[in-house]
C-alpha cells in the first residue's frame with residue numbers, strides 16, 4: 001500500500017542482499033519510453049498491466065528485489081503468478097501510520113485533490129479491497145517499525161531464521177523448518193526442485209498459472225511438469241461434479257488416462273472413459289452424435305463434466321459435445337500437444353468440420369480450467385512439436401518481442417523438452433492467448449491478430465487437401481510470407497522477415513511456399529472465411545512483437561507478378 005515504505009525498504013533490502021532493486025513502475029516507463037499516464041491514455045490499462053507483468057518477469061528472472069506498483073497485486077491471478085516467481089512480502093502498517101507518511105498525498109494520483117477525511121476513507125476502501133490479495137503474500141511484516149528494523153526482519157524471514165519478538169512473522173503456511181529451504185529456492189528462482197521420492201513426483205516441480213479473465217467465465221491455465229494425477233484431483237475440486245468422462249484418442253489415452261483417472265477418482269469423482277478416432281477427420285457430426293450416445297450410456301447428466309485429454313481435435317470435438325449436451329455441461333481441457341497447449345485449448349472455441357469446410361459448426365464454450373502437464377509432450381512426435389512451436393512463434397511475433405528473443409535463445413531447449421524451457425515458453429504463450437481472448441472473446445478485432453500467417457497458411461493447407469502438411473507447418477510458411485508483405489507494404493522494418501524466417505528454420509519448420517500458380521492461391525485466399533466484403537483482414541507485422549490488420553483484396557495480398565517460389 002502507498003505509505004508502507006516500499007521505496008525506502010526496497011533499495012536498502014536489495015543492498016543488504018546484494019541484489020538489484022527494481023521499481024516496476026519506473027521500469028515500465030523506462031522500457032516504454034513514456035509515462036504510465038501516457039500508456040494508460042494511449043493503450044489502456046490492460047496494456048500497462050501486460051508491461052508491468054513483463055517488468056516483474058524480467059526482474060524476478062535475475063532475482064531482484066522488486067517494488068510493485070500498488071495495483072499490481074490486485075490484478076486477476078497476480079498473487080498466484082507472483083508466488084510462482086518469488087517471495088512476496090507484504091509491508092503492513094496501521095492506516096494511521098500510512099496516512100501520516102502519505103501526508104498531503106503529493107504525487108499520489110489516487111488520492112489527489114482529496115481532503116484529509118476523504119483521503120482516510122479512500123485509503124481504507126483501498127485497503128479493504130486489497131486485503132484478500134495481501135493475504136496471498138508469503139510474509140507479512142510490520143512496516144511501522146524503523147526502516148532498518150524492517151529490512152533486518154525481512155532478511156531474517158528470507159533466510160528462514162525463526163521470528164524473534166516480532167508479531168509480523170508473516171504467518172507463512174509452511175512449517176518454519178521447511179520454510180528456509182523452500183524460500184531460498186524461490187529467491188534464487190530455482191524453479192524445479194527435483195522430486196526426491198515417488199510421493200513427491202509432480203509436487204516438487206514448479207507450477208505456473210495464467211488467468212483467462214472473462215468475468216464470470218474466468219478460468220486458470222495451470223502448468224506443471226509430471227503432475228497429471230494431482231491435476232486430476234484439482235479438476236474435481238474445481239468442477240464440483242460427481243461424474244466425469246475422459247474423452248481421448250487411443251495413443252494418448254493409453255499413456256496418460258490411467259494417471260489422470262486415478263487423480264480424478266482420488267478427488268471423489270466416478271470416472272468414465274470414451275475413445276474417439278484419431279485425426280482431424282474425427283471432428284465430424286457423426287462422431288459428435290456418437291459422443292452424446294456414450295454420454296447417455298455412462299449415465300452423464302447435468303452434474304457431470306467432460307475432461308478433454310488430447311490435442312486440438314479432442315478438445316474441439318469434446319468441447320463442442322460439452323457445449324451442446326443437455327444444453328451445456330462443464331468441461332476442462334488437458335491439452336497434450338504444443339499446439340493445443342498454446343492455442344486450441346484456450347479461448348472457448350469448440351466445433352466440428354463439415355464435408356464442405358473446416359470448423360463450420362461450433363460454439364463458444366469456455367472450459368472451467370486448462371491443465372497442462374508438460375511431461376505428456378515426451379511422446380509427441382518431433383514434427384508435431386515443431387508444428388505447435390509455429391503457433392508459439394506466432395504469438396511472440398505479434399505480441400511479445402521479449403518472448404521472441406527468448407525463443408531465439410531457447411528454441412532448441414524447448415524442442416528438446418527441457419522442463420524449465422517448456423514451462424517458460426508455454427506459460428508466456430498461454431498468457432498472450434489469454435490476454436487476447438480476455439480482451440476480445442468473440443473475435444471483434446484483436447483476436448484477428450492470431451490469424452497472422454494464416455491467410456496464406458490456410459490456402460496452402462487447402463491446396464494440399466489437408467494432407468502431407470500440418471497446420472503449423474503451413475502457418476510457418478504463411479508467417480514468413482506475411483512478414484515479407486509487411487516489409488513491402490512499409491509496415492515492418494526491413495529485416496523483420498529474415499529474423500522470423502531464421503527462427504522458423506531453426507525450429508525445423510518448412511519455409512518455402514509450395515510452387516503453385518498465383519491464380520490457385522488467389523482463389524483459395526478469396527474463399528477464406530475470414531474474408532469480409534471485398535477485403536480480407538490481412539495481419540501484418542509492425543516489427544517483431546507488434547502487429548495490426550489491413551484490409552486488402554486478394555490481388556493486393558498477392559500482387560500481379562507474384563510467384564510462389566519467388567517469395568513476396
Ligand SMILES: NC(=O)c1ccc[n+]([C@@H]2O[C@H](COP(=O)([O-])OP(=O)(O)OC[C@H]3O[C@@H](n4cnc5c(N)ncnc54)[C@H](O)[C@@H]3O)[C@@H](O)[C@H]2O)c1
Nearest residue numbers: 249278311312313314336337339340343344349376379380
Ligand atoms: N479451438 C481453437 O481455438 C483451435 C485453435 C487452433 C486449432 N484448433 C484445432 O486443433 C486441431 C489441431 O490440433 P493438434 O495439432 O493438437 O492436432 P491433434 O489433436 O490431431 O493431435 C495431433 C496428433 O498427435 C497425437 N497426440 C496428441 N498428443 C499426443 C501425445 N502427448 N503423445 C503422442 N501423441 C499425441 C494425436 O493423437 C494426433 O495424432 C485442428 O482440428 C484445429 O482446427 C482449434
Ligand SMILES: [Zn+2]
Nearest residue numbers: 391454471475
Ligand atoms: Zn493456427
